[in-house]
Amino acid sequence: MEEIILKTNNLCKYFYRSTGTISRHQVTIKAVDDVDITVEAGQIFAVIGESGCGKSTLGYTLTRIYTPTKGRIWFDAEDISYLQKSELKRIRRKMPMVFQDAGASLNPKHTVGDILSLPLKIHYSLSRTEIKERVKQLLEIVNLPQEMMTRYPGYLSGGEKQRVGIARALALNPRVIILDEPTSALDVSVQAKILRLLIDLRDRLRLTYILITHNLSLTKNMADRVMVMYLGKVIEAAETSAIFENPIHPYTKALLSAIPVVQEKERKLLPKEVILDGEIPSPANLPETCYFLSRCQEKKSLCKKAPCPELKEVEKDHFVRCHL
Numbered sequence: 001m002e003e004i005i006l007k008t009n010n011l012c013k014y015f016y017r018s019t020g021t022i023s024r025h026q027v028t029i030k031a032v033d034d035v036d037i038t039v040e041a042g043q044i045f046a047v048i049g050e051s052g053c054g055k056s057t058l059g060y061t062l063t064r065i066y067t068p069t070k071g072r073i074w075f076d077a078e079d080i081s082y083l084q085k086s087e088l089k090r091i092r093r094k095m096p097m098v099f100q101d102a103g104a105s106l107n108p109k110h111t112v113g114d115i116l117s118l119p120l121k122i123h124y125s126l127s128r129t130e131i132k133e134r135v136k137q138l139l140e141i142v143n144l145p146q147e148m149m150t151r152y153p154g155y156l157s158g159g160e161k162q163r164v165g166i167a168r169a170l171a172l173n174p175r176v177i178i179l180d181e182p183t184s185a186l187d188v189s190v191q192a193k194i195l196r197l198l199i200d201l202r203d204r205l206r207l208t209y210i211l212i213t214h215n216l217s218l219t220k221n222m223a224d225r226v227m228v229m230y231l232g233k234v235i236e237a238a239e240t241s242a243i244f245e246n247p248i249h250p251y252t253k254a255l256l257s258a259i260p261v262v263q264e265k266e267r268k269l270l271p272k273e274v275i276l277d278g279e280i281p282s283p284a285n286l287p288e289t290c291y292f293l294s295r296c297q298e299k300k301s302l303c304k305k306a307p308c309p310e311l312k313e314v315e316k317d318h319f320v321r322c323h324l
């Protein structure tokens with residue numbers, strides 16, 4: 001049995017928004033609803049699904065940037081769900097986040113050296129020389145030249161900025177890194193290099209990744225396990241090979257059928273192309289039935305009557321939320 005590094009039980013994060021100025025009516029947006037995950041140390045655990053399905057909110061909640069509305073999170077066997085602010089510093093150090101928009105997450109007024117020194121200053125009491133040494137080492141780890149230290153983010157390319165973002169996450173010897181769309185803002189050629197770096201770092205530094213992405217090719221190539229989300233809920237979760245070779249939920253099939261293929265013979269390996277049409281329900285007004293009903297092409301009369309299905313284990317370690 002592998003070591004379990006991150007686990008959640010019934011994790012929920014809701015947002016409340018008032019509608020209009022006159023009415024005091026509040027709507028609840030269940031951005032993350034009843035999510036159970038189990039992540040083993042060393043795994044690349046992918047979270048996929050369309051924009052707005054709650055992937056980033058899940059990431060923010062796991063690192064406790066957000067406090068859960070309900071449910072529990074264990075990090076390295078410690079219950080971190082409702083830790084106080086003073087204790088959270090310790091957790092964020094071990095589980096930082098890398099963001100899609102590397103540029104926006106780097107302070108334009110700080111040099112790369114300052115950006116990488118800052119977490120070291122906050123979390124450790126090191127001398128100036130020690131900090132400088134560590135910054136040099138971090139630049140080396142992410143394959144950036146030492147001269148980068150005195151540059152400002154505005155003068156870096158997209159790929160360089162993301163390397164700085166990764167170096168900053170590595171500064172405090174993390175165990176888990178939450179990668180929120182780490183390459184979607186980059187050119188394809190740069191993406192490949194960053195991905196190679198991430199895989200290499202995982203192996204060298206024995207890291208665990210939560211890889212938030214809507215890029216399915218990336219998921220297929222990198223992830224050990226995949227969780228598919230739809231409107232805040234997990235609708236399918238399994239080992240990567242099971243998801244790609246035997247997708248069960250109609251939504252997962254539709255997602256996979258949309259992967260661009262290089263060769264026609266690859267097309268045969270994918271589910272028949274399914275066009276997703278039909279309205280997506282508003283996250284503020286979810287149906288009582290299956291959330292995917294309005295877009296599902298396999299729906300039966302049962303689906304229109306029964307309440308939202310539970311997540312069930314349909315094959316060993318393969319979970320699906322579907323009546324069929």
Ligand SMILES: Nc1ncnc2c1ncn2[C@@H]1O[C@H](COP(=O)(O)OP(=O)(O)O)[C@@H](O)[C@H]1O
Pocket residue numbers: 015016017029030031049050051052053054055056057058283
């Ligand atoms: N701070 C917030 N306040 C209110 N609603 C939010 C907030 N953040 C996200 N949401 C809503 O929660 C849902 C999930 O958003 P998000 O986690 O950003 O999805 P994803 O990362 O998968 O695109 C969306 O409906 C979004 O509008």
Ligand SMILES: [Mg+2]
Pocket residue numbers: 052055056057
């Ligand atoms: Mg997001």
